[in-house]
Amino acid sequence: MRRGITRIYFLKTIAAPTNVPTRAELTTGPGSTDLSKQVSDVEGWSLENSPIETPDLGSKFSTSIPGEDKAASSSLTFYEDLVSEAVETLLSKDVTGYVVILRKGDVPASKSMDIFPVRVGSRAPSYSTGTEPAKFKVSFAITDVPTLDAAVPAAS
Template sequence: MAITQKRFMRRGVTKFFFLPKVTATPPVPSRTELTTATELSEAISDIEGWALENAAIDTPDMGSKFTTSIDGEDKADSSSFTFYEDQVDDSLERLLSKGVEGFVVILRKGDIPGGKSMDTFPVRVGSRSASYTAAAEPAKFKVSFVITDQPVLDSPVPAAAVPGP
């Protein structure tokens, strides 16, 4: 059986949001929460991390020269966004100040209601620092996040709001 794919480039499709709070447990945001969230997508110049890794545990035994392994603990990579800096508005820096807790929500395939491509990461801002360079490039700052709890991956994107009468 052949696999048929509609491939895409993440830039311009994937959406990134920051929410101070998600009411559901496990933390899967509703459409209302997504609508009131701060969308970060247009301010992001670079992304690092935002993946869950498993640390395998070796299980050697005396019956073989081959070392087998079992799955071990899950851990989120160090994760960060590098943002373009605004010369007059500091609302993004205030939103993502050191110590702020909330949720980074990533719609990997875009805002496609029902698509199982929403990842929610409980986070705390570990650091925020300006990037300095003498090169001819835009001013930027980097926000590093600590993943504070297990992320919820592959959730369905909530249905779009139904227009009222």
């Protein structure tokens, strides 16, 4: 992630069956929330493959082929706002939507947008006695195949 550049949005819906949002859905739609300024930490948001071993009698070397893909455990940690509970309300347990990550920022046509269909699994405060800001962590289940390396929609 690039601090000050990477953007993270939560979208309630995306109309296209490809899960690629339009410019309006991404930045100005009623179901669009830019979470970038509240995020303190990002974990996961990648695909992993479980290879299948394919040994044979002709070699001592054990080969493998690609197996099933699965999403890594994914979460976002947020700074807790002393006054507003907007993010907590938006990302309450069982809420479904899309986490959209613009890895290289909002650069139209850049193929650096990843879209993850998600369901909120949990939201919990991150307790600490140290000298640091109050935070909470939201864990997500990735519910369908993510769309990776999509083009950022053109500016209006």
